[in-house]
Every structure is written in structure tokens, then in C-alpha cells.
Amino acid sequence: xxxxxxxxxxxxxFDANDQVAQQNRSLFDLHHTFAINVMxxxxxxxxxxxxxxxxxxxxxxxxxxIEGDTAPVTIDSDKVSAMGIPVVQINTGGDCHLxxxxxxxxxxxxxxxxxDIVLIENVGNLICPAAFKLxxxxxxxxxxxxxxxxxxxxxxxxxxxxxVLVVNKMDLLxxxxxxxxxxxxxxxxxxxxxxxxxxxxxxGEGMQAWYNWLDEVVQKHRQK
Amino acid sequence: xxxxxxxxxxxxxFDANDQVAQQNRSLFDLHHTFAINVMxxxxxxxxxxxxxxxxxxxxxxxxxxIEGDTAPVTIDSDKVSAMGIPVVQINTGGDCHLxxxxxxxxxxxxxxxxxDIVLIENVGNLICPAAFKLxxxxxxxxxxxxxxxxxxxxxxxxxxxxxVLVVNKMDLLxxxxxxxxxxxxxxxxxxxxxxxxxxxxxxGEGMQAWYNWLDEVVQKHRQK
Numbered sequence: 001x002x003x004x005x006x007x008x009x010x011x012x013x014f015d016a017n018d019q020v021a022q023q024n025r026s027l028f029d030l031h032h033t034f035a036i037n038v039m040x041x042x043x044x045x046x047x048x049x050x051x052x053x054x055x056x057x058x059x060x061x062x063x064x065x066i067e068g069d070t071a072p073v074t075i076d077s078d079k080v081s082a083m084g085i086p087v088v089q090i091n092t093g094g095d096c097h098l099x100x101x102x103x104x105x106x107x108x109x110x111x112x113x114x115x116d117i118v119l120i121e122n123v124g125n126l127i128c129p130a131a132f133k134l135x136x137x138x139x140x141x142x143x144x145x146x147x148x149x150x151x152x153x154x155x156x157x158x159x160x161x162x163x164v165l166v167v168n169k170m171d172l173l174x175x176x177x178x179x180x181x182x183x184x185x186x187x188x189x190x191x192x193x194x195x196x197x198x199x200x201x202x203x204g205e206g207m208q209a210w211y212n213w214l215d216e217v218v219q220k221h222r223q224k
Numbered sequence: 225x226x227x228x229x230x231x232x233x234x235x236x237x238f239d240a241n242d243q244v245a246q247q248n249r250s251l252f253d254l255h256h257t258f259a260i261n262v263m264x265x266x267x268x269x270x271x272x273x274x275x276x277x278x279x280x281x282x283x284x285x286x287x288x289x290i291e292g293d294t295a296p297v298t299i300d301s302d303k304v305s306a307m308g309i310p311v312v313q314i315n316t317g318g319d320c321h322l323x324x325x326x327x328x329x330x331x332x333x334x335x336x337x338x339x340d341i342v343l344i345e346n347v348g349n350l351i352c353p354a355a356f357k358l359x360x361x362x363x364x365x366x367x368x369x370x371x372x373x374x375x376x377x378x379x380x381x382x383x384x385x386x387x388v389l390v391v392n393k394m395d396l397l398x399x400x401x402x403x404x405x406x407x408x409x410x411x412x413x414x415x416x417x418x419x420x421x422x423x424x425x426x427x428g429e430g431m432q433a434w435y436n437w438l439d440e441v442v443q444k445h446r447q448k
Contacts, residue, residue, distance in 0.1 A: 042265040042350050042379065043371025070351055071380050094381060096320055096351040124378070125349055126266050127294055127320040146370035146396065147267025153297050154348070155266065157318060172370065175399055177426075202401075 017132055020100035024107065024135025031112035034218045035120060037136035039158065041151075042124035044144040045168040047076045049201040050119050054085055056211040061116040061218070066090060066106050068098040068123050076121065086110060097128035100135055117218060126155040137221060144169040149179045152186030159190040164197070166210065171200040241356055244324035248331065248359025255336035258442045259344060261360035263382065265375075266348035268368040269392040271300045273425040274343050278309055280435040285340040285442070290314060290330050292322040292347050300345065310334060321352035324359055341442060350379040361445065368393040373403045376410030383414040388421070390434065395424040 028035045040046045054063055064086040067077045072091045080087040090098060090106040103120065110118070120136060122129045141162050143151060146169060152159045159165075165187065187194055195213070199206035252259045264270045278287055288310040291301045296315045304311040314322060314330040327344065334342070344360060346353045365386050367375060370393060376383045383389075389411065411418055419437070423430035 041267065041348070042375055043368075069378065071378055073377050075374055075377060094351070094355075096349070123351070124265070125320070125351060127318070127347070127349060128352070131318075144267075144370070146368070146393065150299055151266060153299060154293065154295055156295050169370065172396065172399055175396055 014131070017100045020104050021133040021135040024100055024104055025137075026135075027104075027107060027112065028118075028135065028137070031115070032222065033112045033115045034117045034138075034221055035134070035136040036117070036138045036140055037120050037122060037129075037134050038140050038142065039122045039126075039129045040124060040142035040144070040168075041126045041147060044124070044142045044147065045201050046121050046124070046142055047079060049142055049166060049168060049199070050121055051079060051083065052201045052204065052207055053119060053210070053214070054080070054083055056207060057117065057214065058083075058085065060215070062114055064088075064110055064115040064118045066103065066110070066118060066120045068092060068102070068121055070094055070096065070123050086115070092123055095128075096123060096125050097132050098122050098134060099132040103134050117214075126151065126158045130155075130158040130161050138163045138217070140164045140166065142166045142168050143183075145172045145178050146176050148176075149183035150186070152183065152190055156190050159187055159194075162191055162194060164195045164213075165191075167196060167198045168201055170198050170205055171203050238355070241324045244328050245357040245359040248324055248328055249361075251328075251331060251336065252342075252359065252361070255339070256446065257336045257339045258341045258362075258445055259358070259360040260341070260362045260364055261344050261346060261353075261358050262364050262366065263346045263350075263353045264348060264366035264368070264392075265350045265371060268348070268366045268371065269425050270345050270348070270366055271303060273366055273390060273392060273423070274345060275303060275307065276425045276428065276431055277343065277434070277438070278304070278307055280431060281341065281438065282307075282309065284439070286338055288312075288334055288339040288342045290327065290334070290342060290344045292316060292326070292345055294318055294320065294347050310339070316347055319352075320347060320349050321356050322346050322358060323356040327358045341438075350375065350382045354379075354382040354385050362387045362441070364388050364390065366390045366392050367407075369396045369402050370400050372400075373407035374410070376407065376414055380414050383411055383418075386415055386418060388419045388437075389415075391420060391422045392425055394422050394429055395427050 067089045077089045197210045289304045291313045301313045421434045
């Protein structure tokens with residue numbers, strides 16, 4: 001595990017991953033499917049946010065979900081299925097992130113020609129998913145209030161690679177020490193001007209602004 | 225990144241890690257230092273819990289802290305230093321966990337002969353740290369209430385390898401959906417009889433029971 005022996009192996013892995021990520025992107029574009037990579041630490045509310053996004057946009061768009069899990073449990077997939085939304089579960093077999101190859105395999109089980117937006121729930125982790133591109137059009141992080149305001153400073157690689165940030169569990173703000181200005185300053189240093197949505201996926205607060213924005217982004221993407 | 229090419233490499237890494245973990249353990253035992261590996265997801269309250277543990281036990285024991293961070297920030301180390309407690313920071317350079325080799329290097333900067341208890345703050349992650357032994361006497365996980373009650377089911381490898389579990393942020397229980405019976409059932413399946421401490425490191429609730437238990441464990445260990 002010394003850096004000198006490890007780095008070349010890791011670089012080869014990243015190169016191979018990026019090639020497959022490109023293939024995934026081509027596949028999405030071929031079928032006019034807009035793909036969102038949803039990342040977060042464990043328990044930030046990824047599944048609840050995804051379910052609310054399905055609620056908000058599935059009358060306008062044909063949606064689907066890919067669930068990445070490190071263990072073979074179907075807790076999240078079952079919730080999506082219960083809404084009548086197509087879902088594919090990828091079990092990473094203990095791995096700490098989805099990679100492009102796993103996603104490519106998962107996409108074989110999804111009829112992309114019938115999907116306008118696919119939400120890909122990555123494994124709960126602020127480190128590993130940042131290093132593996134999937135081929136998605138949007139890299140989204142869900143931060144959450146009880147996690148604390150210092151996370152951008154501690155997990156800079158994650159925040160640097162984002163296209164959009166959701167700050168979830170705003171309903172818990174009165175009960176925890178969270179300095180929004182300090183948090184936002186950290187985000188701004190790493191990713192200037194990053195589009196940010198403060199929401200509570202549980203109560204629905206702030207979700208409409210996210211729906212509107214995503215709708216606009218998807219429409220623009222289609223006109224390309 | 226196909227499983228067939230990956231597994232042999234990973235096994236060699238684990239073997240090498242375990243050998244160094246053994247060396248770390250011998251080093252701790254030589255100096256009668258009791259070592260605790262503190263794991264948790266990002267924002268579960270590792271640093272606050274460590275600071276409170278220092279407050280509770282540093283009048284009886286000579287304590288020290290090792291801070292594992294994925295980025296070169298000193299936010300946590302500075303808080304420990306401010307208490308006059310020796311602290312060594314290990315920057316993993318983007319890696320998702322501490323390993324035994326990193327810890328071995330960090331221990332060179334700590335005068336173990338003057339340390340009774342060392343708290344090792346691992347990187348915030350529920351997956352990778354579970355796979356890398358450090359040589360510690362106690363593997364401790366801090367779960368937290370706002371993370372949700374399904375985490376044992378989703379991160380079974382972490383829960384299986386534990387010696388003790390802390391459930392932090394009990395003060396937030398009234399404000400979130402957390403079914404304690406469902407959580408405990410998941411823990412019990414993976415790790416029957418696991419010693420568990422419900423606490424709020426912020427308010428101090430439940431911390432005295434943890435101090436008493438750790439005190440007893442350290443005393444017993446010394447009599448070996």
C-alpha cells in the first residue's frame with residue numbers, strides 16, 4: 001500500500017473507468033435519456049430526495065432509478081418499485097462506490113428508449129464516488145444539515161466535481177449547530193457559483209425550486 | 225475493474241496491512257497503550273465524541289489523539305490541541321480510510337511511553353475503514369440518529385467488525401423518524417450482544433456510562 005506501488009495501478013483503473021463512462025454517456029444520448037449521479041454520505045437522505053423528485057416530475061417525464069448499494073439489500077429499491085417506477089439495483093459487493101463498468105452492466109436491464117430521466121443513487125460515501133465518473137450529465141451531491149457545516153473543507157474532491165448541490169434536512173436547522181455562511185464559503189472556494197438548493201425532502205420545503213430548475217436543464221439539454 | 229483481476233491484488237493488500245496491524249498492536253502493548261479505532265460516517269460526531277471522552281477521562285489517564293483526514297485540513301486537530309492533548313494528524317491524501325501502514329508512520333510522532341489511551345479518528349466512511357485493521361484494541365463505531373435506522377442493514381461489514389457501538393445525537397430523536405427497535409434488530413443480527421451506548425456528545429447525555437465502561441475495559445486490559 002505504499003504510494004509508489006499503488007499509483008500506477010490506480011491510474012490504469014481510472015483510465016479504463018473513464019472510457020466506459022464515455023460509452024455510458026453515448027448510450028444515454030442515443031436514447032435521449034438525461035442521467036443524474038446522486039451522491040451523499042450515508043443517511044443524508046438520497047432515497048427520500050429521489051422519491052420526492054419522482055413525485056414532482058414523473059407526470060411530465062418518464063423516469064427510472066438505478067440503486068447502488070454496497071450490500072444486497074432492497075430497502076431503497078422496494079420504495080421506488082412501490083411507486084411503479086422502473087428500478088435496477090446494482091450491488092457493488094462491498095465496494096465503496098459505483099463505477100462506470102457496474103453502471104454499464106446495470107443499464108442492460110433498463111429500457112433506456114422509454115426513459116427520459118434516470119436518477120442513479122450512488123453508494124453512501126463522500127470520498128470514493130468523487131473519483132469515478134459514471135457518464136452522467138449531472139453530478140449532484142446531497143449534503144445534510146446534521147452532518148455539519150465543515151464538510152466542504154474536509155471532503156474537497158467531492159465538492160470540486162459537482163454540477164449542483166442540494167442541502168437537505170433544512171427542517172433540522174433549529175436543532176443543530178450549523179453555520180450556513182461558513183458552509184457556503186467552503187463551497188464557494190472549491191466550486192465558485194455552484195447552484196445550490198436548500199430543501200427538506202421530508203417536508204417538501206424548497207423542492208419546487210429544484211423541480212423547476214431540473215425541468216429547465218432537461219429541456220435545454222434536449223434542444224442541443 | 226472486473227472482479228477477476230481485482231481480487232488477487234486486494235487480497236495481497238489486506239495481507240500486508242494485517243502484518244503491519246500486528247506490529248502496531250505489539251508497539252501499543254510494549255508501551256501499555258490502549259488504542260481505540262473510532263469510525264463513523266461523515267458528520268456523525270466523531271470529533272465531538274472524542275473531545276468529550278478526553279474531558280471525561282484525561283484526569284485519570286494520559287491521553288492522545290490521532291486524526292485521520294482525507295484532506296490536509298486541521299479543523300479537528302486544532303480542537304484537540306486546544307485542550308493541551310497531544311495530537312498527530314495523518315492526511316490520507318484522498319484515500320477513504322486509514323490503514324495500518326499510515327498509522328504506523330503516524331505513531332512515530334507520538335511518545336507512546338507517555339500515553340495510556342490513544343483515540344484514533346478514522347476517515348468519515350462506513351465502508352472502507354471496516355476492511356483495514358489498524359492494530360487497535362477496540363473497534364468503535366459512532367452511529368448517529370439523523371443518519372437513519374437502516375444503516376446496519378446497508379453497511380453490514382462495518383457493524384459485523386465492531387467491539388462497541390455508540391449511538392450519538394440522541395438529542396435529535398424527537399425531530400427525526402428513527403425506529404430504535406428496527407435499528408437494534410439490525411445490529412443484533414450482525415453482531416449479537418454488541419455493547420451499545422446511546423449518547424449525545426453535544427449535551428453530555430449518556431457519556432458517563434461510556435466513561436465508566438471504558439475505564440473498566442482499560443483496567444482489565446492492564447491486568448492481563
